[in-house]
Amino acid sequence: MKSNTPWWKSGVVYQIYPRSFYDSNDDGIGDIKGITAKLEYLSWLGIDAIWLSPVNTSPMYDFGYDISDYYDVDDCYGTLDDFMELIDQAHKLGIKIIMDLVVNHTSHMHKWFIESRSSKDNRRRDWYIWHEGKDGKVPNNWKSAFGGSAWEFDPHTGEYYLHSFLKEQPDLNWRNPDMRKSIYKMMRFWLDMGVDGFRLDVVNWFVKDKKFRNNPFTIKPFDPEKHKYDRNRPEVHDYIRELRSVVDEYENRMTVGEVFTLPPGSPVLAASFLGNDNDELHLTFDFSIMYRLWSARRFYNCIKKWYKAIPEGGWPCNVLSNHDQPRSRSRFMGGADSENRARVAAVFLLTIKGTPFLYYGEEIGMKNARLSRGDIVDPLGRRYWPVYRGRDCSRTPMLWNSRSNAGFSTVRPWLPVDSSYKNINVRAQMNDRYSMLNLYRNVLHLRRKHKALSEGEIFPVMKGINGVLAYMRVQGDEKFFIALNFTSKTKRVSEDERGQWRVMFSTHRTKYEHFTSLDMTLAPYEAMIVMRIGDL
Ligand code: ISL
Numbered sequence: 001m002k003s004n005t006p007w008w009k010s011g012v013v014y015q016i017y018p019r020s021f022y023d024s025n026d027d028g029i030g031d032i033k034g035i036t037a038k039l040e041y042l043s044w045l046g047i048d049a050i051w052l053s054p055v056n057t058s059p060m061y062d063f064g065y066d067i068s069d070y071y072d073v074d075d076c077y078g079t080l081d082d083f084m085e086l087i088d089q090a091h092k093l094g095i096k097i098i099m100d101l102v103v104n105h106t107s108h109m110h111k112w113f114i115e116s117r118s119s120k121d122n123r124r125r126d127w128y129i130w131h132e133g134k135d136g137k138v139p140n141n142w143k144s145a146f147g148g149s150a151w152e153f154d155p156h157t158g159e160y161y162l163h164s165f166l167k168e169q170p171d172l173n174w175r176n177p178d179m180r181k182s183i184y185k186m187m188r189f190w191l192d193m194g195v196d197g198f199r200l201d202v203v204n205w206f207v208k209d210k211k212f213r214n215n216p217f218t219i220k221p222f223d224p225e226k227h228k229y230d231r232n233r234p235e236v237h238d239y240i241r242e243l244r245s246v247v248d249e250y251e252n253r254m255t256v257g258e259v260f261t262l263p264p265g266s267p268v269l270a271a272s273f274l275g276n277d278n279d280e281l282h283l284t285f286d287f288s289i290m291y292r293l294w295s296a297r298r299f300y301n302c303i304k305k306w307y308k309a310i311p312e313g314g315w316p317c318n319v320l321s322n323h324d325q326p327r328s329r330s331r332f333m334g335g336a337d338s339e340n341r342a343r344v345a346a347v348f349l350l351t352i353k354g355t356p357f358l359y360y361g362e363e364i365g366m367k368n369a370r371l372s373r374g375d376i377v378d379p380l381g382r383r384y385w386p387v388y389r390g391r392d393c394s395r396t397p398m399l400w401n402s403r404s405n406a407g408f409s410t411v412r413p414w415l416p417v418d419s420s421y422k423n424i425n426v427r428a429q430m431n432d433r434y435s436m437l438n439l440y441r442n443v444l445h446l447r448r449k450h451k452a453l454s455e456g457e458i459f460p461v462m463k464g465i466n467g468v469l470a471y472m473r474v475q476g477d478e479k480f481f482i483a484l485n486f487t488s489k490t491k492r493v494s495e496d497e498r499g500q501w502r503v504m505f506s507t508h509r510t511k512y513e514h515f516t517s518l519d520m521t522l523a524p525y526e527a528m529i530v531m532r533i534g535d536l
């Protein structure tokens with residue numbers, strides 16, 4: 001029977017940072033052909049969709065998050081033909097392709113901005129956010145996320161333009177209808193080509209206060225203000241509804257929004273972009289878990305708040321790592337326990353309710369690379385070193401095998417390969433049934449086979465007190481019990497549910513072991529998935 005559930009609810013998305021996945025032409029930079037070459041691997045792994053960080057033409061001040069041509073692919077990644085070939089080959093394997101839509105800002109080298117800054121009466125002047133100075137100074141106290149004022153003076157016309165990030169990333173003016181029309185036209189270009197959807201970069205920052213009021217001032221490292229007026233303005237929702245209607249001209253497409261807030265994260269804000277009755281984005285990221293330390297109780301509280309915030313008809317989405325944060329394996333710490341923790345986290349991510357997003361390398365337990373100042377290319381790391389080392393440590397090349405450069409490239413890669421590659425790599429882990437990689441693969445395949453694990457309702461059983469998290473996933477006749485021991489001690493699990501249960505996956509015991517009640521002892525850091533197979 002074909003299920004009516006859309007693919008983005010039951011599927012698993014795998015994020016690729018294209019620069020670092022696989023280099024097909026030996027220039028040290030990952031590229032589109034490299035991704036196509038590794039599709040077989042991803043299909044073997046069992047993912048359903050790929051989200052590509054930006055591949056559009058860019059001067060790379062922010063490694064692609066500064067786009068100078070929305071209609072083309074950057075030379076360092078290949079050609080438009082390579083991209084079409086990637087879509088084709090991926091679709092043949094049943095894998096969807098999601099593009100990054102970076103439309104809060106463009107590159108300062110985008111032709112729209114070049115026109116906009118050319119004169120005050122240019123037809124594209126108002127496509128960006130221009131303002132005159134105040135008493136010879138910046139218009140207000142808004143700060144760039146990457147440091148300093150968010151305003152840059154442009155001597156040519158004597159006004160300031162707004163940039164929420166680098167000065168090489170001027171913010172677009174979403175209040176301008178012609179600008180929006182051009183964005184929608186560009187989206188249709190990619191949707192017509194067969195792209196399955198978009199990840200919207202900083203979607204909650206698109207609209208700024210009309211009156212340009214000062215933000216209330218509070219002192220926090222890297223972020224010395226509350227973003228009351230330059231982010232999260234209510235009008236943004238009107239534009240997101242408009243954008244959604246463009247995507248809805250096509251079948252089966254998906255949008256996922258990056259709703260960026262500082263720690264502790266905000267599930268309520270993230271959920272607000274799901275709209276009423278599904279009229280805004282299909283999915284949004286809540287980063288609360290990424291900001292939490294390792295703890296069953298904290299993880300439980302995050303998902304509880306997240307689920308509670310999701311509107312009727314909405315669907316959660318869960319993520320442990322991305323290209324902006326330290327890799328989860330390293331964040332969980334735990335020294336010698338870090339691999340065990342990463343395994344528990346993997347089973348958690350793949351069995352809680354919501355669409356999981358994996359970050360390349362997470363499936364082999366990749367760690368943050370140790371980099372020195374000379375290696376750093378991220379503008380954030382260069383600016384704040386050594387207080388903040390930037391994002392390069394989680395963007396290093398994928399570890400494919402134990403050969404030189406971990407099989408990523410035959411020449412020196414753009415960022416160093418992490419020194420752990422002799423032990424942590426795809427090739428070695430494919431051959432080891434008990435590896436992290438095979439854990440991911442097994443659980444991904446189990447999810448595919450049993451819809452309760454992907455689409456089912458979730459019912460908490462043990463809420464993380466005492467280090468154990470346990471829950472049921474239920475759909476139709478299918479019922480699964482998942483138990484996760486977040487600690488290095490054995491733990492007893494006991495739930496009054498008689499019946500015949502069978503172990504479908506465990507980090508510690510053999511598959512198909514049977515239970516007649518849910519009364520069991522978990523080994524340290526054991527994660528297990530059991531299925532109800534009948535009455536007693
Ligand atoms: O990465 C950050 C600091 O660790 C965040 O402040 C980041 O700026 C925020 O997550 C927004 O990120 C997105 O937009 C940025 C880009 O640099 C990020 O890579 C992207 O994910 C500007 O486009």
Ligand code: CA
Binds near residue numbers: 030
């Ligand atoms: Ca290359």
